[in-house]
Amino acid sequence: MAGRIRTTKKLAQRIDRGYFKRLFPISRWRRVLSFVAVGCGLAWLGLHAVAHDQTPYASGPLTAAHAVLSRNCASCHGQSTALGRKIADKACLSCHDGPVHSAAQTFTPACVDCHVEHRGAEQLATSAGRVCTGCHSDLKVKAGRPGIASNIESFTHGHPEFAALRAGSADPAAIKFNHKIHVKGDVPLKCGECHRPTGIDDTWNFGQTPPIPPPAVAGTMPSGRLAPHALMQPINYYQQCSVCHALTFDDRIPDAAPHDKPEAVHEFVSRKLGEYIAAHPADLGKDNSPRSPAEWVRFRAAEDEKQLWTVTCQRCHDMQPGASDGLPGVPETKIVRRWFTKAEFNHSAHQELQCVSCHPNAATSVKASDILIPGRALCAECHGAGVANAGADCSTCHLYHDWNKARPVDGQFNIRQLTTFDVRRGSGALLSMNSGGDLER
Ligand code: HEC
Ligand code: HEC
Ligand code: HEC
Ligand code: HEC
Ligand code: HEC
Ligand code: HEC
Ligand code: HEC
Ligand code: HEC
Ligand code: HEC
Ligand code: HEC
Numbered sequence: 133m134a135g136r137i138r139t140t141k142k143l144a145q146r147i148d149r150g151y152f153k154r155l156f157p158i159s160r161w162r163r164v165l166s167f168v169a170v171g172c173g174l175a176w177l178g179l180h181a182v183a184h185d186q187t188p189y190a191s192g193p194l195t196a197a198h199a200v201l202s203r204n205c206a207s208c209h210g211q212s213t214a215l216g217r218k219i220a221d222k223a224c225l226s227c228h229d230g231p232v233h234s235a236a237q238t239f240t241p242a243c244v245d246c247h248v249e250h251r252g253a254e255q256l257a258t259s260a261g262r263v264c265t266g267c268h269s270d271l272k273v274k275a276g277r278p279g280i281a282s283n284i285e286s287f288t289h290g291h292p293e294f295a296a297l298r299a300g301s302a303d304p305a306a307i308k309f310n311h312k313i314h315v316k317g318d319v320p321l322k323c324g325e326c327h328r329p330t331g332i333d334d335t336w337n338f339g340q341t342p343p344i345p346p347p348a349v350a351g352t353m354p355s356g357r358l359a360p361h362a363l364m365q366p367i368n369y370y371q372q373c374s375v376c377h378a379l380t381f382d383d384r385i386p387d388a389a390p391h392d393k394p395e396a397v398h399e400f401v402s403r404k405l406g407e408y409i410a411a412h413p414a415d416l417g418k419d420n421s422p423r424s425p426a427e428w429v430r431f432r433a434a435e436d437e438k439q440l441w442t443v444t445c446q447r448c449h450d451m452q453p454g455a456s457d458g459l460p461g462v463p464e465t466k467i468v469r470r471w472f473t474k475a476e477f478n479h480s481a482h483q484e485l486q487c488v489s490c491h492p493n494a495a496t497s498v499k500a501s502d503i504l505i506p507g508r509a510l511c512a513e514c515h516g517a518g519v520a521n522a523g524a525d526c527s528t529c530h531l532y533h534d535w536n537k538a539r540p541v542d543g544q545f546n547i548r549q550l551t552t553f554d555v556r557r558g559s560g561a562l563l564s565m566n567s568g569g570d571l572e573r
Pocket of ligand 5: 307367368369370373377379389390391392393394397440444445446447448449462463464465466467
């Protein structure tokens, strides 16, 4: 059988071996253009290099807070050759402290695991959430077992109820107060007539400027960086109660007793009675009262103070039986100034809401020991429910760094280093100043 003789060699001979070497018009232009484009690019980089500007190598603009550094890549990246390498915490720490999260944590993530860069306006929170649940969805501690909820997947999955609302928690306030009478009674008061965010310095409708400095509350404010209007001002007798609940004690004396310790009240009452009887000696002996001024003062003071301790003060305080000096004690009021110690709430971010939408029980509560703070489910109606702008990310409500442990940073740069494109000289100077010549890991 005579078949067609077509060997592979013959076939190969039909292929034009010069085909790919020859330049047809389109490919020729393609090649010329690519050289021109690369050339232009290099020239552009060259121009920036002459100006010591490395912006072209960045994968995106820096965040707004760091925009000032966009002329000095070296401040984070160290020497220009290290561009793009993982940035050591040391570089960040040369400008600001990032205090440790918890002494109990088993490892410490790098700064750049949470603080993304070159994403422009995008905030650090975008990646921090994932890093948080990386530990908190299965929390491990250095020793023993975690003292807090240990399987938090998100605010809506595994997140515990707030401590103040868990079974067994109580409002420690040792004061008598009845919200219902004040907001629904004969003189219905608005919430804002007793509660106003801190930092708003306005007069109070039913109060006066405290003549006595209010007791220090600083010690009761735990860690955190609360915004100026985040919490409500502490209740103060003079600012919120004095006009309606005056501490007058004797028809003869127009002044009210100071709202102070019983010793100070006793001193005030005796002094005012002494002044009165000096100006009105005819009152001595009237209505079976003593005839000596000193005796008269002691007699009247005892009467007036009995009324004060057992009725006037007693209305708001559970006065404690008198000690050796015969004066009663006033229990520490312990009105909670801040309910969350592990989260940062902010009233001003929610000022468009009615107070009672978050504190519904305030209008009906009859005793101070009622807890009026809202729980997780209420917050989750917006946070975690996809309501625009109401974030569900952990860092919406929590700090990561324990800022109480922050150490001051010694500024290391001069203005020129941060504002000129002088990487070469800038970085040399930075490196020697920062860490003896090595900013990288
Ligand atoms: C505030 C610190 C900071 C400054 C200033 C800075 N960078 Fe970065 N850069 C980063 C961080 C953080 C990364 C992410 C690297 C990592 O994961 O360690 C990064 C990554 C990069 C990368 C790698 C690509 C990427 O996106 O992962 C390049 C390239 C880069 N930077 C270029 C520059 C240039 C060019 C400049 C100057 C215009 C600059 N950077 C200034 C912090 C900085
Ligand atoms: C050359 C100094 C410098 C270096 C290095 C530096 N920063 Fe900053 N950083 C600043 C300045 C300036 C600001 C803006 C002022 C401020 O908030 O302190 C800032 C702000 C921030 C903020 C607050 C952001 C905001 O939106 O308010 C974070 C977070 C931060 N830096 C993290 C980092 C991290 C992480 C690194 C290391 C990758 C780093 N920084 C390196 C100077 C620096
Ligand atoms: C697990 C994620 C995480 C890590 C790791 C981390 N941070 Fe932060 N950082 C945050 C969050 C969340 C905030 C905002 C809440 C806060 O202030 O704690 C923040 C805030 C900051 C701020 C801004 C403070 C301000 O002025 O508002 C600076 C500066 C900062 N971090 C620096 C650092 C440095 C430096 C490191 C590395 C040593 C670091 N961070 C590591 C999550 C992280
Ligand atoms: C490296 C692991 C780790 C990462 C990442 C981490 N945490 Fe924690 N966190 C811990 C440990 C450990 C504790 C302490 C547990 C204990 O006290 O038993 C803790 C405690 C807490 C507490 C309770 C604080 C207190 O005062 O008791 C909160 C709230 C918290 N973390 C939120 C966050 C948030 C928000 C992030 C992300 C920005 C985050 N954590 C990232 C390990 C981590
Ligand atoms: C209308 C209610 C009211 C009356 C009446 C009243 N107080 Fe008070 N008192 C308060 C409130 C509210 C506080 C907590 C806020 C403050 O210190 O102003 C307080 C706090 C105090 C404190 C500080 C207790 C502490 O926490 O250590 C003393 C002392 C005190 N009162 C004494 C008196 C005396 C004495 C009288 C009577 C002469 C009196 N109060 C009458 C409402 C009242
Ligand atoms: C606008 C006037 C007004 C102001 C301001 C006011 N109260 Fe009253 N308070 C009243 C009236 C009216 C009553 C009910 C009638 C009565 O018992 O005298 C009352 C009753 C009370 C009672 C008795 C409640 C009961 O269950 O019988 C207490 C306790 C009290 N107030 C505490 C306070 C405290 C504390 C403040 C400041 C934080 C305050 N009040 C501010 C008007 C006021
Ligand atoms: C979005 C819900 C929400 C709204 C709206 C709201 N609160 Fe609060 N309020 C809270 C939470 C949560 C706390 C506990 C915060 C803390 O102490 O850490 C609180 C605490 C308080 C406290 C105790 C003191 C303090 O600051 O912690 C008072 C008083 C108070 N709120 C009054 C008001 C008044 C008055 C309004 C209306 C002007 C109002 N709240 C609106 C959620 C809300
Ligand atoms: C006459 C003054 C007065 C008015 C008006 C008033 N409050 Fe209060 N509020 C107080 C006093 C005093 C306390 C502290 C004692 C206590 O815990 O009840 C307090 C405490 C609170 C707390 C602290 C949380 C708690 O569990 O104790 C909240 C929340 C609160 N008030 C919300 C409101 C809201 C909402 C309104 C309006 C509907 C309102 N209050 C009206 C005086 C007032
Ligand atoms: C009606 C919806 C709604 C409810 C209910 C609500 N929030 Fe918010 N919350 C928002 C919105 C919207 C923002 C953003 C507002 C802004 O950025 O000014 C916000 C912001 C915040 C912030 C950030 C504040 C800041 O300083 O930027 C915190 C923390 C917060 N909410 C906690 C809570 C807690 C805790 C509760 C429950 C007691 C709660 N929210 C209930 C809508 C809500
Ligand atoms: C809308 C606000 C909000 C968001 C979002 C949020 N939390 Fe919380 N978280 C709180 C409040 C409020 C508390 C109660 C704080 C307290 O009782 O002092 C709390 C308590 C905690 C506690 C302490 C638990 C305990 O056992 O006492 C941890 C841990 C915690 N949150 C972690 C997280 C983590 C991780 C995320 C992100 C997945 C997250 N939270 C998201 C508001 C929030």
